[in-house]
Amino acid sequence: MKVFNSIFDFKSDKKTVVTLGTFDGVHFGHKSILNKLIESTINSDEESLVLTFFSHPRMILEQDSDIKLLNTIEEKAQLLKELGIHNLVIQKFDNSFSQLLPEDFVKQVLVDIFNVKKIIIGYDHRFGKNRAADINDLIAFGKKYNFEVEQISAEEIDNVSISSTKIRTALQSGNIKLANEYLGYPYFINGKVVKGKQLGRTIGYPTANIVVSDKYKLIPAIGVYAAYAIINDVKYYGMLNIGTNPTIGDNPLTIEMNIFDFDEDIYDQEIEIGFIDKIRNQQKFNSLDELKLALSKDKEFALNVIK
Ligand SMILES: Cc1cc2nc3c(=O)[nH]c(=O)nc-3n(C[C@H](O)[C@H](O)[C@H](O)COP(=O)(O)O)c2cc1C
Numbered sequence: 248m249k250v251f252n253s254i255f256d257f258k259s260d261k262k263t264v265v266t267l268g269t270f271d272g273v274h275f276g277h278k279s280i281l282n283k284l285i286e287s288t289i290n291s292d293e294e295s296l297v298l299t300f301f302s303h304p305r306m307i308l309e310q311d312s313d314i315k316l317l318n319t320i321e322e323k324a325q326l327l328k329e330l331g332i333h334n335l336v337i338q339k340f341d342n343s344f345s346q347l348l349p350e351d352f353v354k355q356v357l358v359d360i361f362n363v364k365k366i367i368i369g370y371d372h373r374f375g376k377n378r379a380a381d382i383n384d385l386i387a388f389g390k391k392y393n394f395e396v397e398q399i400s401a402e403e404i405d406n407v408s409i410s411s412t413k414i415r416t417a418l419q420s421g422n423i424k425l426a427n428e429y430l431g432y433p434y435f436i437n438g439k440v441v442k443g444k445q446l447g448r449t450i451g452y453p454t455a456n457i458v459v460s461d462k463y464k465l466i467p468a469i470g471v472y473a474a475y476a477i478i479n480d481v482k483y484y485g486m487l488n489i490g491t492n493p494t495i496g497d498n499p500l501t502i503e504m505n506i507f508d509f510d511e512d513i514y515d516q517e518i519e520i521g522f523i524d525k526i527r528n529q530q531k532f533n534s535l536d537e538l539k540l541a542l543s544k545d546k547e548f549a550l551n552v553i554k
């Protein structure tokens with residue numbers, strides 16, 4: 248997959264089949280659109296092109312700085328690459344881009360830069376400054392500038408009835424099972440392993456503390472989870488705690504994973520962590536012994552889920 252960090256960087260001598268959107272999560276519903284895109288380029292000379300935006304439009308337009316996202320831009324690129332998309336164009340969705348008039352967007356971007364043969368888009372898609380244009384406008388522009396418009400119908404979208412918002416809500420309430428079902432893959436985060444209080448090893452459960460650098464990345468609800476970790480391309484299973492460790496006093500929120508059958512120093516490494524199922528809520532225990540007992544039960548639970 249070729250990645251372009253701006254519309255103006257895009258170059259290809261092929262015609263393209265285009266879709267656009269934020270595709271946060273690249274979930275099951277997105278995949279049905281993306282697969283159409285890929286299918287329509289099979290046995291043809293055209294290439295698929297996904298136009299996505301770097302800042303979520305909601306951050307810019309609604310000044311919704313609190314919004315959390317399912318994917319960082321790197322994660323989204325990875326998921327789209329795995330699907331087999333040919334070209335990914337990541338456009339900064341800033342004020343000047345949001346001011347483009349609908350016809351200017353169509354002529355200057357879709358036609359002149361992307362060399363569009365066909366655009367595949369949801370029936371309810373609106374675009375251009377103030378979201379002024381709709382699918383009927385797009386069809387009219389298609390006639391004028393000679394490209395096809397393939398609509399994804401309300402039924403097709405409703406049949407899937409999945410949305411990034413529903414997935415965010417599920418994760419924020421700890422409903423990993425539902426989120427994963429909607430996503431079509433286990434929700435994952437990427438982060439760097441940092442030093443903690445070095446207490447874990449003293450109670451027989453060392454925990455790799457993970458720091459996520461992207462401030463927009465959604466972290467699931469506080470709680471204890473069965474999880475996997477990918478470390479140097481090898482997959483391990485384990486149990487993960489997102490919490491404030493109330494048993495040992497008032498602490499900032501940490502994400503920490505005890506990795507099963509593992510004994511290596513991984514400080515400073517970048518690892519991926521995937522959520523498999525929730526085990527229980529965070530608890531304040533009366534002693535470290537009680538915490539240890541809970542951890543042994545958590546491990547049993549996690550091992551059961553994993554197999
Ligand atoms: C699976 C798992 C579940 C945990 N559950 C709790 C909990 O319910 N309450 C709590 O106070 N700490 C919980 N902990 C956190 C431990 O207190 C923590 O691992 C310990 O303080 C070690 O911290 P350190 O990595 O900074 O050394 C849990 C840890 C793990 C790995």
Ligand SMILES: Nc1ncnc2c1ncn2[C@@H]1O[C@H](COP(=O)(O)OP(=O)(O)O)[C@@H](O)[C@H]1O
Pocket residue numbers: 440441442443444445446447448449452453454455456504505506507508509510511512513514
């Ligand atoms: N099975 C394991 N699970 C998690 N981390 C492990 C494991 N074995 C070794 N480690 C290493 O030990 C560190 C965790 O030990 P711990 O005593 O909890 O220290 P810290 O408080 O710094 O996280 C991890 O960051 C990792 O480098």
